[in-house]
Amino acid sequence: MFMQHFINALGLGSLYGLIAIGYTMVYGILRLINFAHGDIFMLGAYFVFFATIQYKLPWALGVFIAVMGAILSGLLVDLIAYKPLRDAPRISALISAIGVSFFIENASMVAFTARPQAVIQPKQLVEAFSVGDIRLVPLNIIVPAISFVLVGMLLWMIYRTKRGLAMRSISHDIETTRLMGVSVNRIIALTFAIGSGLAAVAGIMWALRYPKVEPLMGFTPGFKAFIAAVFGGVGSVPGAMLGGLALGFIEIMSVAFFPTLSGYKDAFAFVLLVIILLVKPTGLMGEKSEDKI
Amino acid sequence: MMSASSGNRIRNNILTLAAAALLAVSLWLAPKYLDGYKIRIINLIAINAILGLSLNLIYGMAGMFSLGHAGFMAIGAYVSALLILTPEQKSMMWILDPIAPWLLNLHAPFYVSLLLAGIAAAFFGWLISLPILRLGGDYLGIATLGFSEILRILIANLTPITNGPIGLKGIPAHTNLWVSYGCLLVLLIAVIRLMGSNFGNVMRAVRDDEIAAETMGINTFRTKALAFTIGCFGAGVGGALMGNIITTIDAKMFTITQTYNILMIVVIGGLGSITGSILGSVIITTMLEWLRFVENPITIGAFKMDGKPGMRMVIFSILLVAVIIFRREGIMGMREFSWDWILSRPAAIRNRFASGETPKGGDLNG
Incomplete structure (x- = not known):
């Protein structure tokens, strides 16, 4: 029984982690909470839903379209709503982000209707098999596996390639990086593209796990993933994954062992957020930053 | 000098009382x-x-x-x-x-x-x-x-x-x-x-x-x-x-939508401006109600459109982002309403036309 919960928590946690990476990368570079990130996650899920279920395309093509669509949406959001505000006070960009998030949610409600729609899971993914006395669903193994592979690739990119170096450099000092001849805007766009792509992957797996899509499905996972990013230390990719996993375990285990608390499930993340912000605002793996006078 | 400014103050107080009375009568x-x-x-x-x-x-x-x-x-x-x-x-x-x-x-x-x-x-x-x-x-x-x-x-x-x-x-x-x-x-x-x-x-x-x-x-x-x-x-x-x-x-x-509506009032009216919040409330509240028509079914001749719930907020979120990008200070900025400004308007406009100068940003505190 414990193993069952463990695998559940691993799946949920790695999904939170994947979304959290998008938050943490954008925050690390622009010091902006990309409120629309949860909605990009939702768009990814919808794109795959339309491609595979409405238009009956094969899953591989559907996933490709969904990821590309989400990347495009992420880049558009940056171009329209954030780029004009690079030199504005940070709070202005944050308000713009909230506006964009509301725009995507409501526009999706207009375009896709507010009604949740069922996602038909491919048979191979949900046929359970047994290992010893544990019943496993392939989906629950695939979700964390894909997540960890993607995070591994991302870490390689950040720490072993030139673009990754540029990214880390921008997060330290954007002006100096620009003077060193790095085209900052392109690296920022790349960051948004990577974050949105990962969010789309998470959205697709989320849609398969809880087989439905709806326009507001991004808000709660998005917010929790943000909390995971804060917990892990904003700006740190391994931290985001760690935070996501921690959050997944807290949620699944507390409901598993204290079923009476299930109504309060969504509140745990917020309580965790408040505690972290009070005890260690830099998170588990975050860098200490001091306000300059 | 002294008497002019105290005269202005008395005039402004009378105007304020008159406006309050007007509001009371209209409420009645x-x-x-x-x-x-x-x-x-x-x-x-x-x-x-x-x-x-x-x-x-x-x-x-x-x-x-x-x-x-x-x-x-x-x-x-x-x-x-x-x-x-x-x-x-x-x-x-x-x-x-x-x-x-x-x-x-x-x-x-x-x-x-x-x-x-x-x-x-x-x-x-x-x-x-x-x-x-x-x-x-x-x-x-x-x-x-x-x-x-x-x-x-x-x-x-x-x-x-x-x-x-x-x-x-x-x-x-x-x-x-x-x-x-x-x-x-x-x-x-x-x-x-x-x-x-x-x-x-x-x-x-x-x-x-x-x-x-x-x-x-x-x-x-x-x-x-x-x-x-x-x-x-x-x-x-x-x-x-x-x-x-x-x-x-x-x-x-x-939910956050509620907070969002209020934030919109404050941002569009002008952060830090009391007048702005009230203007913002008038504008946003009436627009939120008036825009309900976009969520109702519309029939124009043979063209029929179903009601689209959410359309109101689509328009509003575009509005908010546009305000933040193009006019971050909102309607009022940090300025406040004053009678002196209102009463100086006709003269200011006359001067502007008379001298043919390009209009400058008005100074509400003036």
């Missing part, structure tokens, strides 16, 4: 000529102005980015509703779980409940401010949003006190034009006096440069906590008024 005449729907919108303008002013006090004037307004409204709305509902109504309503015994016979008249709603929200705000006001900028926004969400989840689950997901129904519609505009007037005078006082200056100093303010010997933490608490009081009263006009409240009413 309104129910005779307008239908219930329009009266409700006029009420909502005042309530939204109260909410906008209180958020503006926290964010625009004291510089604390708070996204928790809906939570404090919820506290106000629930406290007021639980006090107004009679024991008979309460014993009928709690069907999932029995109501907490101490709550059943708790009863208070409307005005007392309004005051207690504000006090409860302010107390909560004060309690929350102690830990979280140490955070700055966007982290504060996220933490307050987190608190607001926790509160909403608590309301949906603490059935013995809040009747859980069913919410509270049959709240008597005590809010009328006199009540809502009376509350707005009281808050307006209080905020104007506050901003004119030394505490107002201290608040602005903390907003503009916290470190500088601290080195000047200002207790920045206490200043922020006080401003936050006062703002939460306003949110509580606003929430209570809202509950008493809609007559039904539940946890779903107080």
Whole structure:
């Protein structure tokens, strides 16, 4: 029984982690909470839903379209709503982000209707098999596996390639990086593209796990993933994954062992957020930053 | 010189009194000529102005980015509703779980409940401010949003006190034009006096440069906590008024969308401007109602369009982003309304045409 919960928590946690990476990368570079990130996650899920279920395309093509669509949406959001505000006070960009998030949610409600729609899971993914006395669903193994592979690739990119170096450099000092001849805007766009792509992957797996899509499905996972990013230390990719996993375990285990608390499930993340912000605002793996006078 | 300025002051006071009298007469005449729907919108303008002013006090004037307004409204709305509902109504309503015994016979008249709603929200705000006001900028926004969400989840689950997901129904519609505009007037005078006082200056100093303010010997933490608490009081009263006009409240009413609407009022009106919040409330409230037509089915000749729920907010979110990108200071910026400015307009326009100069940005404080 414990193993069952463990695998559940691993799946949920790695999904939170994947979304959290998008938050943490954008925050690390622009010091902006990309409120629309949860909605990009939702768009990814919808794109795959339309491609595979409405238009009956094969899953591989559907996933490709969904990821590309989400990347495009992420880049558009940056171009329209954030780029004009690079030199504005940070709070202005944050308000713009909230506006964009509301725009995507409501526009999706207009375009896709507010009604949740069922996602038909491919048979191979949900046929359970047994290992010893544990019943496993392939989906629950695939979700964390894909997540960890993607995070591994991302870490390689950040720490072993030139673009990754540029990214880390921008997060330290954007002006100096620009003077060193790095085209900052392109690296920022790349960051948004990577974050949105990962969010789309998470959205697709989320849609398969809880087989439905709806326009507001991004808000709660998005917010929790943000909390995971804060917990892990904003700006740190391994931290985001760690935070996501921690959050997944807290949620699944507390409901598993204290079923009476299930109504309060969504509140745990917020309580965790408040505690972290009070005890260690830099998170588990975050860098200490001091306000300059 | 002296006599001219005191003459101006007397003139301005007379104009203010005249405007107040005009408002009172129109409030008195309104129910005779307008239908219930329009009266409700006029009420909502005042309530939204109260909410906008209180958020503006926290964010625009004291510089604390708070996204928790809906939570404090919820506290106000629930406290007021639980006090107004009679024991008979309460014993009928709690069907999932029995109501907490101490709550059943708790009863208070409307005005007392309004005051207690504000006090409860302010107390909560004060309690929350102690830990979280140490955070700055966007982290504060996220933490307050987190608190607001926790509160909403608590309301949906603490059935013995809040009747859980069913919410509270049959709240008597005590809010009328006199009540809502009376509350707005009281808050307006209080905020104007506050901003004119030394505490107002201290608040602005903390907003503009916290470190500088601290080195000047200002207790920045206490200043922020006080401003936050006062703002939460306003949110509580606003929430209570809202509950008493809609007559039904539940946890779903107080989501981030609610906070978002108020934030929009404050940003579009102008951060830090009292006049701006009131203008913002008039504009946003009427537009939110007027734009309902885009969500209704439209028929133009043979062309039929189904109602699209959500369309209103699509238009509004575009508006908000556009305002932030193209006119960050909103309508008023940090300026305030003054009679001197209004009365100097005709002459200013005449001068502009006479001299043929390109128009410059007006100086409202002039």
